[in-house]
Amino acid sequence: MSFQTNLSYCYDGTYYGFLSGVFESFRAKELPTDFFSEDSRQFSLYPVKWIQTDRKKANRVDVAVRTKLGNYCYELIRLGFLSCLVNKERSMLCFLHRAFRDGPKAANQIADDHVYRLTKAVRHLSNEAHLLKGFIRFSDIDGSLCAVITPKNHVLPVIANHFLDRYPNENFLIYDQTHREAFIYENRTISFLKNAAYMLPQSDETEAFYRKLWQNYYDTIAIEGRYNPRCRMTHMPKRYWENMTELGEGFRKKEQQKLKGDGVFPALAE
Amino acid sequence: MNLYDKLTILSDAAKYDAACTSSGMTASSKGTGIGSSIDCGICHTFSADGRCVSLLKVLMTNSCIYDCKYCVNRRSNDVKRAAFTPEELAELTIEFYRRNYIEGLFLSSGILRDPDYTCERMIETLRILRYRYRFYGYIHAKAIPGADRVLIQKLGILADRMSVNIELPSEQSLSLLAPDKTRTAVLAPMAQIQRGIKENRSDLVRYRHAPRFVPAGQSTQMIIGATPETDYQILNLSSALYQKYKLKRVFFSAYMPVSDNPLLPAPNVKPPLLREHRLYQADWLLRYYHFEAKELLDEENPFFNPYIDPKCTWALRHMDFFPVEVNEVPYETLLRVPGIGVRSAKRILSARKLHSLDYDTLKKIGVVLKRAQFFITCKGKLREGLIVTPLAAFRALSGDDPAFRTMGTKGEQLSLFDAMASSNESEMKLCLFKPTSPTVTTEPTTGF
Numbered sequence: 016m017s018f019q020t021n022l023s024y025c026y027d028g029t030y031y032g033f034l035s036g037v038f039e040s041f042r043a044k045e046l047p048t049d050f051f052s053e054d055s056r057q058f059s060l061y062p063v064k065w066i067q068t069d070r071k072k073a074n075r076v077d078v079a080v081r082t083k084l085g086n087y088c089y090e091l092i093r094l095g096f097l098s099c100l101v102n103k104e105r106s107m108l109c110f111l112h113r114a115f116r117d118g119p120k121a122a123n124q125i126a127d128d129h130v131y132r133l134t135k136a137v138r139h140l141s142n143e144a145h146l147l148k149g150f151i152r153f154s155d156i157d158g159s160l161c162a163v164i165t166p167k168n169h170v171l172p173v174i175a176n177h178f179l180d181r182y183p184n185e186n187f188l189i190y191d192q193t194h195r196e197a198f199i200y201e202n203r204t205i206s207f208l209k210n211a212a213y214m215l216p217q218s219d220e221t222e223a224f225y226r227k228l229w230q231n232y233y234d235t236i237a238i239e240g241r242y243n244p245r246c247r248m249t250h251m252p253k254r255y256w257e258n259m260t261e262l263g264e265g266f267r268k269k270e271q272q273k274l275k276g277d278g279v280f281p282a283l284a285e
Numbered sequence: 286m287n288l289y290d291k292l293t294i295l296s297d298a299a300k301y302d303a304a305c306t307s308s309g310m311t312a313s314s315k316g317t318g319i320g321s322s323i324d325c326g327i328c329h330t331f332s333a334d335g336r337c338v339s340l341l342k343v344l345m346t347n348s349c350i351y352d353c354k355y356c357v358n359r360r361s362n363d364v365k366r367a368a369f370t371p372e373e374l375a376e377l378t379i380e381f382y383r384r385n386y387i388e389g390l391f392l393s394s395g396i397l398r399d400p401d402y403t404c405e406r407m408i409e410t411l412r413i414l415r416y417r418y419r420f421y422g423y424i425h426a427k428a429i430p431g432a433d434r435v436l437i438q439k440l441g442i443l444a445d446r447m448s449v450n451i452e453l454p455s456e457q458s459l460s461l462l463a464p465d466k467t468r469t470a471v472l473a474p475m476a477q478i479q480r481g482i483k484e485n486r487s488d489l490v491r492y493r494h495a496p497r498f499v500p501a502g503q504s505t506q507m508i509i510g511a512t513p514e515t516d517y518q519i520l521n522l523s524s525a526l527y528q529k530y531k532l533k534r535v536f537f538s539a540y541m542p543v544s545d546n547p548l549l550p551a552p553n554v555k556p557p558l559l560r561e562h563r564l565y566q567a568d569w570l571l572r573y574y575h576f577e578a579k580e581l582l583d584e585e586n587p588f589f590n591p592y593i594d595p596k597c598t599w600a601l602r603h604m605d606f607f608p609v610e611v612n613e614v615p616y617e618t619l620l621r622v623p624g625i626g627v628r629s630a631k632r633i634l635s636a637r638k639l640h641s642l643d644y645d646t647l648k649k650i651g652v653v654l655k656r657a658q659f660f661i662t663c664k665g666k667l668r669e670g671l672i673v674t675p676l677a678a679f680r681a682l683s684g685d686d687p688a689f690r691t692m693g694t695k696g697e698q699l700s701l702f703d704a705m706a707s708s709n710e711s712e713m714k715l716c717l718f719k720p721t722s723p724t725v726t727t728e729p730t731t732g733f
Contacts, residue, residue: 233338
């Protein structure tokens with residue numbers, strides 16, 4: 016139905032913007048060579064078509080994906096958008112072109128390059144989200160819980176529900192340092208901030224006590240005769256260590272630096 | 286004694302218990318209280334020995350009236366003793382849980398005064414957690430052998446999973462090393478819990494709000510390498526436990542030298558970690574890969590091969606079963622192929638509905654071709670340029686077992702001429718050739 020063009024699409028970086036781009040691609044019966052958001056825009060020799068975000072058009076695409084392509088494809092698109100895949104928009108667009116032609120079973124076409132890339136990226140995202148459900152460490156700051164994470168994918172929307180279910184009576188904040196996003200649950204209302212800035216404040220005495228208890232527990236629980244750092248690293252890659260209380264000089268060193276440098280206090284700004 | 290020292294002593298005393306899973310059950314706080322648990326379980330960290338830490342694993346107390354020789358908390362051992370009060374343990378659990386350090390509590394105990402008293406203190410802790418803090422997280426409790434039935438019942442209502450450790454794989458070993466315990470005393474609570482779970486299931490059908498009894502099932506653990514049992518005996522025992530007591534898991538724990546008793550391996554003997562690993566691999570084959578214990582080992586070959594894993598051993602001994610055509614054979618057959626696991630087998634099933642698969646697609650699906658190539662054909666063809674002989678397959682399979690490499694076993698320098706010639710020739714024979722006489726399968730005498 017659609018044919019390759021030398022156009023590239025540029026959109027505003029939101030999910031609805033992306034869906035509007037999908038709508039445009041099907042409307043104009045064209046497949047752009049490139050599809051990127053405005054902040055990741057690169058110099059391009061191809062003519063650029065600006066995609067205006069339109070909630071109505073986006074909703075039509077959303078409903079069509081959900082009802083015509085089935086749950087699995089819908090998941091692939093929603094999670095694929097949160098993944099850190101390079102050129103995810105184009106891969107997803109190509110996948111959608113294929114899926115609207117072949118139906119839900121298109122997602123099983125693992126030999127297809129776009130399907131393969133997309134499923135792999137979604138698996139990467141889900142794995143990271145699952146690991147972080149365990150590896151996130153909260154600190155009690157004046158009665159509310161705060162955590163900083165540095166994931167590769169946009170995991171916040173995926174893991175938020177888990178923590179809402181877990182701490183319904185607490186106030187908590189999870190800050191994604193990589194993407195500068197924050198998820199806040201305060202007085203039983205949730206909010207999701209973009210372009211946020213946050214820094215974990217200095218811990219008080221009780222917090223420091225429980226951290227020490229936990230570090231000590233962690234050191235005690237390992238059996239010396241079975242020491243196996245390779246195995247630990249396979250299960251828990253080192254990039255997660257910096258934000259974990261019990262691990263890494265990283266965390267403990269940061270702690271000391273914070274104590275030295277005054278004037279670093281929480282600043283949560285939009 | 287302050288909380289810091291208590292936690293050190295009581296977690297140090299509990300660390301030899303292998304189980305630390307938080308799986309098998311989904312619960313939600315439903316907007317009140319604190320905590321949840323999900324079916325697949327969550328690992329919160331991994332300790333320096335590479336084991337998952339998911340629960341706060343501590344003993345209520347490490348004082349004990351028993352004198353089991355393999356145990357670090359035995360009466361005659363000169364170590365510092367401590368005990369938590371129910372209040373402080375509950376508070377500690379909640380504070381750890383809030384900070385997302387843990388998924389819940391794993392509570393065990395040495396026997397203080399008598400089994401009933403010990404059990405009551407454990408119940409008190411769980412009661413505070415469940416009712417005062419309204420805690421919905423995961424709780425794994427050890428059933429104390431010898432405690433009153435009513436107390437075990439109470440504990441089971443409060444906990445998600447329970448376990449009774451069978452400790453040693455045979456009656457003789459148990460009477461030799463744990464003179465205060467008998468096999469019947471260990472098995473009685475196990476049977477009681479199994480009955481409880483079964484009755485609870487029919488109660489739940491009748492009354493929706495019936496309290497759930499041990500909803501995540503029960504597990505057990507045994508120590509490997511402290512006593513002379515063979516892998517064959519151990520595997521048969523564990524498969525009997527799965528069948529008879531409907532256990533969720535059987536854990537194996539390589540014996541760590543904690544005593545210089547002459548009945549036990551000397552303190553400088555290395556723990557049999559590779560053996561433990563092979564037993565777990567076999568355990569997975571029993572639970573997820575439709576294998577049976579007697580297919581993996583028999584009386585003539587009662588031990589696992591250290592060089593290659595049990596699934597590969599089976600495959601090498603049954604070269605006549607292979608190669609299989611990936612595009613045609615059923616799921617159960619796919620699972621028999623080394624390099625194809627549960628996930629990739631399922632993906633193969635859904636992908637081959639659309640078009641027939643070739644080797645590139647298999648790679649994308651996640652099949653480990655390095656292993657699988659010797660045992661499969663795609664569209665009727667072997668992989669290009671591959672020569673299949675049992676010897677070539679053995680070399681490829683034994684070379685890349687990551688477990689074998691990391692277990693500290695020193696690899697041998699391969700040379701062109703005498704490779705495989707000397708030391709592992711006998712091992713190779715063991716796995717390549719079936720025993721000549723048809724084995725008479727006698728039921729092993731495990732007492733089950």
